[in-house]
Amino acid sequence: MWIEPYDQAASVLNVLSLTIAGGFTALFLLRAKHGAMEKQMKQSLDKHQDYFTYLSANIDGADALLPPPGHLSPIELKAIQSKLLEWIETIGGEYRDKLTALCRELGLVELERQRLRSSRHGIRMEAAYHLGVMRAAECTGELLKLLEREGSESTAFVVGRAAAKCAGAPEDLHSLLQLLTKYHPEAHQLIADIIASSSLDTAPLFAKLLHQENDEALLNVALIRLSKSNEPEMFGALDRLIVSESKEIRIKAAKLLLQYTHLLPLERIGELIRHPDWEIRAVAAKAVGEHQLEFYLDALADCMADEEWWVRYYSAKSLSRLGSAGFRVLCEAAAGSWNSASRESAWEAVHEELDRAETSASQGIQQIPYYNRLNFIYRRILGESGAGRHAHKTRISS
Incomplete structure (x- = not known):
């Protein structure tokens, strides 16, 4: 059957019109859903304002912080989580520890741990970020596995920072370093910044790397990180690295070495x-x-x-x-x-x-x-x- 050209054009236009209309409808529904979610979050925050006042008044007390009384709906729990994460990111020390303990008691760590196994990539990334903020040490292993799964993707840095914040031992940070430098061997400065977000003292780990490691990427990260600290025990390792075959390592080692001019013989300078x-x-x-x-x-x-x-x-x-x-x-x-x-x-x-x-x-x-x-x-x-x-x-x- 012969179809006139203008009939074909009309059909194409109809299809396009329906597609565009469908796109606008989906966008409208998404915006409406997002708006409704924001409204519910605000209502939940307002509802629990007295609880937040209690937390502010008792965070420096000797006793552990208590969860809010009564049953919490999913949206209420999400609202409380958003406030707790906001506070955790702005304070440190024992106050942060008390808030992370409260997150654990509220079941937020376990909730994000389950979301970490989601089939949706966006949800996994959000869960990893939240676990990092909550310093969920028990999830470090899972975060490292997820990091290896991300490989050379840029989202690996999101997971890496979360793993650094959760790390409970230097061995965790060493594993994290190896993974990040394996998949992103040129991102020395970014990796050093990620490791610095850990609550652990990283200087001994990096000083040990200078003495024992020959991997160029790891050494570069270690030298960058140690440039911001004062660790005289690494002095001997710098002499070894200043004759490295890598020019970048030689220069970084020299910069560090010259921070200790009082320890250097005159002829060395x-x-x-x-x-x-x-x-x-x-x-x-x-x-x-x-x-x-x-x-x-x-x-x-x-x-x-x-x-x-x-x-x-x-x-x-x-x-x-x-x-x-x-x-x-x-x-x-x-x-x-x-x-x-x-x-x-x-x-x-x-x-x-x-x-x-x-x-x-x-x-x-x-x-x-x-x-x-x-x-x-x-x-x-x-x-x-x-x-x-x-x-x-x-x-x-x-």
């Missing part, structure tokens, strides 16, 4: 200032200024001629932090360097330090002698070569 990796030379030059190590004035002077801009930059910054002696080296580099890039780096640092000293001198009389001393050094070393390059040609009277 000198070796780092002359290291083949320019990133390590730069961080070593920076550390000299941060720790006020005047012994390395000559080494910093040599670094002013480095081919890498960052090495010159941090060397100049460190020299400017080493008082008049460092300023003298800067002026000499500005006056005598055969390298135009080195000379420019020195000039810039000289001018910045003079500006800073002048500002300090204008704000306090005790800073005037220092400014005058710098100005004298500047004029003596640079002489007329500095004319026009800087406005500081006269002393400030005290």
